[in-house]
Amino acid sequence: MTRIFLRPDDVRDLVRDRLGADRRVTALDRLTGGTRKGVYRIGLDDFSTVILYVWSPRENYWPEAETVPDDPFTEASGPELFAVNHAALTAAGVRVPHLIARDPAGHHLDADVALVEDAGGVTLEALLARHPDRAGEPLARLGDALRRMHTTFGPRWGRLADTAHSPSPARPSEDVVLDRALGHLAEVAARDPRPAAARNRIVDHLLGLHARVRPRRTYALVHGELGPDHVLVTPAGEPVMIDIEGLTWFDVEWEHAWLRLRFGAAYQTLGPVALDADRLALHRYAQVLSLIAGPLRIAEGDFPERRWMLDLAERNIAEALAAL
Known part of the structure; x- marks a missing residue:
């Protein structure tokens, strides 16, 4: 277009x-x-x-x-x-x-x-890369904000705009994550021969991760894909969260899988809440597959940073296969 x-x-x-x-x-x-x-x-x-x-x-x-x-x-x-x-x-x-x-x-x-x-043009990502000595306070304050989100609970998972008007979901959140991951795997296998060749082993790995997840009935506020590029830092060192349309009631482990990936060594500074290791493992692997499928899909269009997307997909293909 x-x-x-x-x-x-x-x-x-x-x-x-x-x-x-x-x-x-x-x-x-x-x-x-x-x-x-x-x-x-x-x-x-x-x-x-x-x-x-x-x-x-x-x-x-x-x-x-x-x-x-x-x-x-x-x-x-x-x-x-x-x-x-x-x-x-x-x-x-x-x-x-x-x-x-x-x-x-x-x-x-x-x-x-x-x-x-306009909260400014400085992202937490840029601050961590260029002035890590000045990132301590914004990280700590972001951690406080995340703990407030992750201890604000709802009775069901789903988008906030939907939960007030629709009945409770018929299935647990981990089943949605599994189906989402299997759909992304199908996309990926159609676009790259390496995950295609390993498709059965990836499916077995996903099913094994899913089988270890214990039931849950309460869900917290999560941003959805929070990285340091989604946090602006004001001149006073205040973190400001942006790109918030994906906010939903969901597993806190979904959020922390992203946070661990995106914040790297700075992750522990956020002071995370207690997590379920099995649920975290399922969500992390599902996100690896999404970070192959999404970048490969958008790179087929006219997105201006196509090379960056292809590199992102390549890194996650390596991670998906290494987990096997």
Whole structure:
């Protein structure tokens, strides 16, 4: 598809109506990294900035794929998810960008949008790489926020926007994780001969991990795929969580599998809650398979960082096979 991104003139009326008639747009920069929604920084004539989120097909790089119907992490994007999850995290005492205004499609733009606080351009990932001596306080404060999330419990798993209106799931969360992993394996086997050749052994490994998981009936708030690139750090050292549309009630082990992967040596600084080792092992291997399937799928389209995605898939193919 031909992707036409926003220009300054496109957002002038939105800014005037939502921020005040005396506000003028001086710059509009599309920020890199987003795959499902567009993220823009709007410069204003008083030298302040705000962030614009845009949920539109032209901003979404993900091609359609078969999914597990009750997978709460599938297609986790959209203005309603953002609004519900923003409110839940705020109520749990987790710092997120302040929501300034939402604007429905057809009002000012042909897409649903939200204006939020610009919490800055420094990610925790960049701080850990370039100034690790300054990352201690943000890591500790992020750990506090995660413990608040992971001790906020719900009676069932699922997206927050769904749980208030639908009955309890008919099956346990670990069954969803298993089906999700088997679906990703089928995708991967169709695209790369190495996991294809090991497919039966990978299935046996997954079934063995799943068989060791004990039942569970309570679930906590989890971000879904929290890495240090999803945390902004303010000049005061305050961590601000972003990309929150995947927030769901789920196993805390799902979150910690991602955290261990993404934070590496800094993970223990987060002070994790107690975890079930068997559930953690199943979730970690399922995520390895997803980090092959997803990157290979998006690399077939026009995503601009295709090489990075292929390298990510390659690392996880090696990890998936090494576990056997």
